[in-house]
Amino acid sequence: MAPISIRLDRVSKRFDHTVKGEVYAVRDVSLSVAEGELLTLLGPSGCGKSTTLRMIAGFEEPDEGTISIDGRDVTHVLPNRRGIGFMFQNYALFPHLSVFENVAYGLRVQRKGTTEIAHAVGKVLELVGLANYERQQPHQLSGGEQQRVALARAVVFQPKVLLFDEPLSNLDAKLRVEMREEIRSLQKRVGITTVYVTHDQEEAMAISDRIAVMERGEVVQDGTAQDLYYSPATEFVARFIGRTNIVEARVVSPAEVEIEGLRITFASGLPVGQMVRLVVRPEMIELQPAAAGAPDSAVITHHTFLGEKTDYQVKLGALSLQATASDHYRKPVLKIGQTVAVHFHAQGIHVLK
Amino acid sequence: MASRGFASEGRRVLRDPLLLGVITVLWLLLALFVLYPLTVLMVRAFSDEGRLTIEPLMTSLGDSSHRAAFFNSLILAATVGVLGTLLGFLFALTATRTGLGRRWLTLLDAAALLPLVSPPFTTSIAIIFSFGPKGFISHHLLGFDNVSAYGFVSTALAETLTYFPIAYLTLRPIIAAIDPNLEEMAFSLGGSRWRIFRTVTVPLAIPGFANAFLLLFAASLADFATPLILAGNSFPVLPTQAYLQITGMFDFKGGAVLSLMLLVPAAVVYLLQRYWVGRRTYVTVTGKVGQRSRTRAIAPWASVALVVATVLVAVSILYFYALLVFASAVVAFGANNSFTWHHYAVIFTEGVPAIRDTLIIALIGMPLGGLYGVLVGYLIARRRFPGRQAMEIVSMVNYALPGTIVGIAYLIAFNDPPIALTGGAMIIVACYVFRYSPTGIRATVALLSQIDRSLEEASSSLGAGSGETFRRVTLPLIAPAFFAGLGVVFIRSMTAISATIFLVSLSWTLITVRILENMTEMALGPAAAFSVFVIVVVFAVVSVLSAILARLRTATAGAAARSLLGG
Ligand SMILES: Nc1ncnc2c1ncn2[C@@H]1O[C@H](COP(=O)(O)OP(=O)(O)OP(=O)(O)O)[C@@H](O)[C@H]1O
Ligand SMILES: [Mg+2]
Numbered sequence: 001m002a003p004i005s006i007r008l009d010r011v012s013k014r015f016d017h018t019v020k021g022e023v024y025a026v027r028d029v030s031l032s033v034a035e036g037e038l039l040t041l042l043g044p045s046g047c048g049k050s051t052t053l054r055m056i057a058g059f060e061e062p063d064e065g066t067i068s069i070d071g072r073d074v075t076h077v078l079p080n081r082r083g084i085g086f087m088f089q090n091y092a093l094f095p096h097l098s099v100f101e102n103v104a105y106g107l108r109v110q111r112k113g114t115t116e117i118a119h120a121v122g123k124v125l126e127l128v129g130l131a132n133y134e135r136q137q138p139h140q141l142s143g144g145e146q147q148r149v150a151l152a153r154a155v156v157f158q159p160k161v162l163l164f165d166e167p168l169s170n171l172d173a174k175l176r177v178e179m180r181e182e183i184r185s186l187q188k189r190v191g192i193t194t195v196y197v198t199h200d201q202e203e204a205m206a207i208s209d210r211i212a213v214m215e216r217g218e219v220v221q222d223g224t225a226q227d228l229y230y231s232p233a234t235e236f237v238a239r240f241i242g243r244t245n246i247v248e249a250r251v252v253s254p255a256e257v258e259i260e261g262l263r264i265t266f267a268s269g270l271p272v273g274q275m276v277r278l279v280v281r282p283e284m285i286e287l288q289p290a291a292a293g294a295p296d297s298a299v300i301t302h303h304t305f306l307g308e309k310t311d312y313q314v315k316l317g318a319l320s321l322q323a324t325a326s327d328h329y330r331k332p333v334l335k336i337g338q339t340v341a342v343h344f345h346a347q348g349i350h351v352l353k
Numbered sequence: 354m355a356s357r358g359f360a361s362e363g364r365r366v367l368r369d370p371l372l373l374g375v376i377t378v379l380w381l382l383l384a385l386f387v388l389y390p391l392t393v394l395m396v397r398a399f400s401d402e403g404r405l406t407i408e409p410l411m412t413s414l415g416d417s418s419h420r421a422a423f424f425n426s427l428i429l430a431a432t433v434g435v436l437g438t439l440l441g442f443l444f445a446l447t448a449t450r451t452g453l454g455r456r457w458l459t460l461l462d463a464a465a466l467l468p469l470v471s472p473p474f475t476t477s478i479a480i481i482f483s484f485g486p487k488g489f490i491s492h493h494l495l496g497f498d499n500v501s502a503y504g505f506v507s508t509a510l511a512e513t514l515t516y517f518p519i520a521y522l523t524l525r526p527i528i529a530a531i532d533p534n535l536e537e538m539a540f541s542l543g544g545s546r547w548r549i550f551r552t553v554t555v556p557l558a559i560p561g562f563a564n565a566f567l568l569l570f571a572a573s574l575a576d577f578a579t580p581l582i583l584a585g586n587s588f589p590v591l592p593t594q595a596y597l598q599i600t601g602m603f604d605f606k607g608g609a610v611l612s613l614m615l616l617v618p619a620a621v622v623y624l625l626q627r628y629w630v631g632r633r634t635y636v637t638v639t640g641k642v643g644q645r646s647r648t649r650a651i652a653p654w655a656s657v658a659l660v661v662a663t664v665l666v667a668v669s670i671l672y673f674y675a676l677l678v679f680a681s682a683v684v685a686f687g688a689n690n691s692f693t694w695h696h697y698a699v700i701f702t703e704g705v706p707a708i709r710d711t712l713i714i715a716l717i718g719m720p721l722g723g724l725y726g727v728l729v730g731y732l733i734a735r736r737r738f739p740g741r742q743a744m745e746i747v748s749m750v751n752y753a754l755p756g757t758i759v760g761i762a763y764l765i766a767f768n769d770p771p772i773a774l775t776g777g778a779m780i781i782v783a784c785y786v787f788r789y790s791p792t793g794i795r796a797t798v799a800l801l802s803q804i805d806r807s808l809e810e811a812s813s814s815l816g817a818g819s820g821e822t823f824r825r826v827t828l829p830l831i832a833p834a835f836f837a838g839l840g841v842v843f844i845r846s847m848t849a850i851s852a853t854i855f856l857v858s859l860s861w862t863l864i865t866v867r868i869l870e871n872m873t874e875m876a877l878g879p880a881a882a883f884s885v886f887v888i889v890v891v892f893a894v895v896s897v898l899s900a901i902l903a904r905l906r907t908a909t910a911g912a913a914a915r916s917l918l919g920g
Contacts, residue, residue, distance in 0.1 A: 059810050061361060078368060079813040080822075086814040092807035096829045105825075106815035157815065 005193040006033040006056060006161060011065030013051050025051040027217040038187055038194040040204040042240070043214035049197040053163050056195060057086050070160060085154030087164045091146045093138040099149050100134035106157035124156045127186065144175050151183065155190065162187065164196040168203065180207050201241050213237050231350055238279045238352070245280040245321050246352070260317035262296050266346040279350040282324035287312060287334060290341035298342045300334050316342055366738045371820040376738055379729060383747050386787045390762035391750070397765050398609040413610040422594040423614050426574055429509060429590060433573035434566040436513040440666060441520025441565055447663040449529045451656040464667035465518040467674060470895065472848045472887045473578030474868050476511040478880055479673035480583065482680055503585035511579045514670060516572045520565035527561035567626040574619055575755030577851035582872055591615040592757040592851065599855065605765055612758040623753040681881035696882035704883065707867040714778055715846035718785040723839030725786055726793020727831055731823065734801040735809065752791035756851025759788060764855040778861045784852050789845040793838015800834045833902055840898040847887050
C-alpha cells in the first residue's frame with residue numbers, strides 16, 4: 001500500500017457556543033489518507049466536516065491531537081507553510097485580479113520568474129479548459145468557469161495535498177456531475193492526495209477511493225463505498241448511504257431468523273432467541289403477485305415508477321418496507337392494494353451490532 | 354473557557370512574527386498617545402503633592418462660575434440637540450418625501466454639507482457680520498446700532514447651523530427606508546395625512562431622532578470655537594473655561610479638573626449613542642434602494658411648505674458663506690465695502706507660515722492616519738488575538754472625547770520629560786491621527802464585513818504570509834476605506850482647533866489658530882480670507898478623493914465616500 005500522506009491522530013476542536021457554552025465541533029477524530037488517495041468526509045450539515053478540513057489546511061488549530069503531512073507534524077504550522085491547495089465552496093477568487101493573476105498568485109508568492117509563471121499558468125488553464133480566459137475578470141465568468149479557475153489556482157503550484165470544501169454545491173445538477181468527473185480525473189492524473197468534503201452521498205460514492213462518515217463531530221465509519229453500503233457500522237451510516245430498511249428480527253435457529261412471523265434462511269451466527277436488527281436494502285426484497293392469506297403475503301401501499309426502476313412501499317404485518325424492482329421491461333408494475341409475496345435475498349443482509 | 358481561547362490565540366500570534374510586531378507597535382502607540390495622556394490628566398486632577406485627593410474636584414465644583422459653565426454646557430448642548438434634530442428632520446423630509454428633483458437635492462445637500470467641511474469659526478464670523486454692531490442685517494437692513502451678537506442665542510444658532518447636517522445625514526436614510534407603501538396603505542385605509550404622519554412616520558423615526566439628538570449633543574458639548582467667539586463672558590461653557598484657565602492663568606490643574614467635568618456627560622452621551630440608540634437605528638436602515646413611487650402621504654400644501662422652509666434655511670446658509678467671501682474681499686466689512694485683494698495678500702505673506710505648517714502637518718498626518726485606520730480596522734475585524742476588544746475600545750477613545758480634553762491631556766502629558774514633545778509638529782500630527790482615524794477604522798470594519806474571509810484564507814493556503822496577504826489581497830479590497838480615512842484626517846487637520854490649540858507653538862502653528870488670533874484682534878478680513886482658503890482647499894481635496902473613490906468602483910466605495918463627510 002502507498003505510504004500515508006495525511007494523518008490525523010485523536011484530533012478535537014471546540015468552539016464557544018453562546019447558549020450551549022463550549023461544544024465539540026470535532027471530537028477525537030483519527031484518520032489517515034494514503035498518498036494519491038481521495039478520501040471524502042461525508043455527513044449531514046454541522047457534523048464537523050469543514051472544521052476537520054480547515055484544521056488540515058491550518059485555518060483552525062486543534063485543541064487536542066496532532067496532524068501530520070508526509071511525516072511532518074504540522075499541528076501548529078501556519079497555513080502558508082503547509083503547501084496545501086484549498087478549494088472553497090464560494091471559490092474565493094480574488095475579485096480585483098484577472099483570471100491569469102488569480103492562477104498565478106501562488107507562483108508570484110513563491111517569487112517565480114515571469115516566463116515560468118506564464119508557462120505554468122497557461123498549461124494549467126489549458127488543463128481545466130480555460131485556455132483563452134487569462135484576461136477575463138472573475139465577475140465575467142459563469143459559476144462553472146469560476147470553479148475551474150479556482151481549481152487551476154489550487155493545483156498550479158503543485159501542492160502536496162488538495163482539499164475541497166463542498167466545491168460543487170453552487171452549481172446546477174448537471175454541471176455538478178460533469179465537474180465531479182473532471183475533478184476526479186484530474187486528481188487521478190496528477191496523483192495528488194485529496195480530502196474532499198460533501199454532504200451528498202451520491203457525489204461521495206462517485207468520486208472517492210474511501211469515505212469517512214461523520215456524525216456529530218466524530219468519524220463513525222471509514223471505508224470504501226461498498227463497505228459502507230453493505231456493511232454499515234451503525235444505523236446512521238446505513239440510513240445515510242443509500243436507502244434502507246432497518247428490520248427487527250429474532251434468531252430462531254442457527255440458519256434462520258424470523259421477521260413478522262416470516263422465517264428467512266439467514267445464518268446470523270448469533271445465539272438462538274436473540275433479537276437482532278438487520279439492514280435490508282430495498283433491492284434485496286423481491287415482490288411476487290400472490291393470493292391473499294399466505295404467511296409471506298404483504299400489501300402494496302405506495303409505488304413510484306421511475307423508468308429504470310420502481311420504488312414500492314409494502315406493508316408486511318406491522319412492518320412497512322421499501323422495495324425496489326428494476327425488471328419492468330418484462331414484468332408488469334404492481335398495483336396499490338395488490339397482495340404480494342415478499343422474498344428476502346439473504347446474501348445482502350447485514351446485521352447491525 | 355475564555356482562558357483556553359486566550360492561550361491558543363496568543364500562541365498563534367506568537368508564531369506570526371509580523372502580526373506580533375504590528376500588534377505590539379500599535380499597542381505601544383495607543384498606550385503612548387491615548388492611555389498615557391488620559392492617565393496623566395486624571396492623576397493631575399486628582400493628586401496634590403503626591404497624594405490622591407478629590408479636593409481639587411470639590412473646589413472646582415464649589416466654584417460658582419465652574420458650576421455655571423457645567424450647566425451652561427448642558428443647556429447649550431440640549432438646545433442645539435433639539436433644534437438641530439428638528440432642522441435635520443425638516444431637510445430629511447423634504448429630501449425624501451416631496452419629490453424634489455435631483456438638481457435641487459444636490460443643491461440642498463451642498464448647503465447642508467458646507468458647514469461640515471468648514472473651518473470652525475465660519476458660522477461665527479458670518480453671524481458677527483450679520484448681527485454685530487455693524488452687521489448687515491442688524492445695522493444695514495434693520496437700522497439698529499450697537500446690538501450685541503454675543504451670548505446664548507447666537508451661540509445656539511451658530512452651533513445649530515453648523516451641526517444640523519449630522520442630524521440630516523442620520524435621519525435621511527431612516528426616513529427613506531420607512532416604506533412609503535406603509536404610509537400609502539394607512540392613507541388608503543382612510544387615515545388623514547396628518548394622522549398618518551403622527552402615527553406612522555414619526556414613531557418609526559424615533560430611534561433616529563434619539564440618535565441624531567445624542568450626536569448633536571456631543572458635538573455641541575465638545576464645541577470650543579463657537580462659544581469662544583460668540584458666547585462671551587455672559588455665557589461661559591466648559592471647553593472655553595478650561596482653555597482660559599490654562600492659557601490665561603496657567604492653571605493646568607484647574608484646566609484638568611474642568612476638562613474632567615466635561616468628560617462625564619461626554620462619556621455618558623457617547624455610550625448611550627454607541628451602544629443603545631445607534632444599534633437600534635442601524636436595524637431600521639435595511640433600505641431597499643431604487644426608484645420609488647412618489648408618496649401621496651404628504652399633502653401638496655404641506656410639501657410646498659416643507660420645500661419653502663428648507664429652501665429658506667439653505668439660502669441662509671449660502672448667504673452666510675456669500676457674506677464670508679464678500680467680507681474677505683472688501684476693505685472693512687460694513688464700513689468700507691470697496692473691493693480689495695488686500696486680505697488675501699496678507700494671508701499669503703504673513704500667513705504663509707501658518708498655511709505651510711498646516712499643510713505639512715495635514716500631509717504627514719494623512720497617509721499615517723489612513724494606514725493606521727486600515728491596520729487597526731483590519732486587526733479588529735479579521736484577526737483573533739488577545740486584547741482585540743480592548744484595542745477596539747481604546748482606539749475610539751480620543752475620537753469620542755471632546756477635543757478640549759484630548760488637547761489638555763496631551764499638553765500636560767507631553768510638556769515635561771520623560772516624554773517632552775510639545776512645541777513640535779509631531780505632537781500635532783499624533784493628535785490628529787489618533788483623534789480622526791476612527792472614521793477610517795470604522796469604514797474598514799464595515800468594508801471587511803462584506804468581504805468573505807475565505808479570500809484571505811485562499812491567499813494564505815497559496816503560501817502568502819499575513820503581511821503579504823494583507824498587501825496583495827486585503828489592502829486593494831479595502832482601498833476605499835483607506836482613502837476615506839485619509840480624507841477625513843486631512844479635512845480635520847485643516848479645520849480642527851479644539852485639541853490642537855493647546856499644542857501649537859512659536860515654531861509650529863495652524864491656520865485655524867491664526868483665524869482665532871485674527872478674530873481676537875478684530876482683523877475680520879484676514880479671518881474671512883483664511884476661512885475661504887481652507888474651504889477651497891478642503892473642497893478640492895474632497896473632490897479628488899471622491900474621484901478616486903469613484904474610480905475604485907467597488908460596491909462599497911459609495912459608503913466610504915459618504916463617511917468622508919459624515920465622519
Ligand atoms: N468559528 C466557529 N465558531 C463557533 N462555532 C463554530 C465555528 N465553526 C464551526 N462551528 C460549529 O461547529 C460545528 C461544525 O461546523 P462545520 O462547519 O465543521 O460543519 P459542516 O459539517 O461543515 O456543516 P455544513 O455541511 O453545513 O457545512 C457546527 O455546530 C458549527 O456551528
Ligand atoms: Mg461545511
